[in-house]
Amino acid sequence: MILREQQLIKALSQPLTQSVFYYYSTEEYAPRRYAEKTIAILQQAEPSELTQIDGPAPSIEEIVDAAGTISMFGTRRIVAVSLEPSAMNDADVAALCDICESLENSVIVMTTIFKDDKAQLTKKSKLLIAAAEKNGIAAELTKPTPADAARFVVETAQKSGASVSKQAASAIVERSGTDFFVLENETAKLAASCNYGEITLPLIEKLSTHNIEANVFDMVRLVTSRRTEKAVERLNELIDLQNEPIAIAAALSGSFLDAYRVKCAQATGKNYSAAFKDFGYKGSDYRLKKAGESASGYTKKQLLQILEILLQLDIKLKSTRADKTALLQTALCEISFAGASR
Template sequence: MSIAMLEKQIKTGDFANLYIIYGDEDYLKSYYCKKITDKAVTNFESFNLQRFDGIPDMAQLAAAVNNLPLMSAKKCVVLRDTDLKGMKAGDWKELQNIITSLPPECILIFHFDSVKVNAKKDERFKKLLSLAKGNGLAVQIDSPSKDDIIKFLAKRAQKNSCSIDRPTAEYIFETCGEGLNNLACEMDKICAFAGGGKITKEHVDAVAIKPMTSSIYDLARAVSSGKLGVAMGIIDELFYRKEEPVIILSALSGAFCDLYRAKAAAVSGQGQTSIVNDFNYRGREFRVRNAMRDAARLDLGFLEQCLKLLMQADLKIKSARADKRTVLEELVVEISKAGAGRKNASY
């Protein structure tokens, strides 16, 4: 079911008995769970709103569901991160009985936050979805589109008595990452620094913290340009932030895969759309755009050499004897040396 249906029910107060909120976008999942409880529970929240984390005690859950609300038309029971696969068979059977006999005054909400579910493969989750078909609503909330994120940033700026134009909002999106939780925090910080008025790129650069993925793309640009000092500085920053070396290497490999795909596409006469469709970059088109820009000055043979060096580093870094930082620094030196002064070959 769509988010539009959920928003309509929240607006009208015509709630279902059962909600299943799941998907990749943590901020929006929490946001809509709160919207339901805020609208439905009108009095005595301490009594009419009960929460359970993990696998609940079935007797306590049954009592919470069946107790009448106090001076409120509805009461809400929220189950956060219930691991359906980890439940005992008897508890799973009892949970289904509770769901199928929900009193009309109760709204039961399954909020799958950090527990990930698969609607195609998880048999118990598929059964839960089927139970929502009667008087329930299952909503999958995944990462929003770039346009939706830009609108979100504009609204967040307005909420903080600021304004932002689209290019600056796109810069924040590309600089600070994709998760709305993270973007909301960064936008609030940028607005506080700006002190009202229009947000500029300078405000973003002054206070925004780049996620590891953004720093990795800076690292890839530095090493491929032969800027060894800049590259080592980024390595220092990543280790200062206690990023895992294996994850750094994995992300760097991903960045060079982006560059290789972009260059290969350009050599074969293909464009951005082809890469997005062939390698599923939907919602991450900026990565393709940036890769095509950066790959224009590089030759295919150099990028092939980089991928070989990355593969060798991957084998080394996973060795029990290897000093992981040394492996990364040696890799940066090798790629930087290979890239220094290299001319773009014509194909």
């Protein structure tokens, strides 16, 4: 069967008798993390020889040599393969599926980072997933929710010898996002900064990285509460950190588009969760929950006006030589004015 993450955690707590493991996701961290964990468990269980073969189109000959060669010491062979099904030809995909069927005293651990959800629905992807499912474990690792990310921060801090409350962990996630690679580095930095004691909210406020989406959430919140001066200050911080003006504008547009969609859903008696489903969002509905909070401060007409302001901003940023910082600041003030008018 194709496992979800909680099922996978349970499976990895049992003795591993499978010969094939395939971890795939649109997120980079989880497949690598579970591949490393699986290999460590296998190596701990019995003497093993590890061969790493990298893709995106791995050599089938190398895989056959690594998996099929009898070790002179009689140890198990582990073959770790990173691949992208779309980069492989049909014959190689078929050959890899055959290898999964015929492993003897060898284990193959495969990982794929799909560019999007559609990529894992291709014929090649389905064949590899089916082969792994038939002969071992196939696990689809979905994008972590903010709650998942906060738990990861707590666990990472504890492993380093530091501590962090759930509230503080959530604050780190709000500021840095849900990318586990970013959170791992951020938590390590904060743990070292407090000499592996407690990571507190004041320390997070002072030292933690504030990603572009988190800053935009703050800007929208400040504009919605009519604190335009503070919103411009936050914008200037983003610019000082060398964030691209077009990227800032795109994040602003995405935030207000989310708010407009939630507003439309509310007009038909639906909530943000329904909008999340109806508009085909993936991952967590956290951003739409935040968008719903912003939408409550605007009418539908105001949100349409704001989206028009942001459209014109995008056009100007891409087509004129005007000062981009000034264009952003002007647009932010126009958004604030549009929200204040009734």
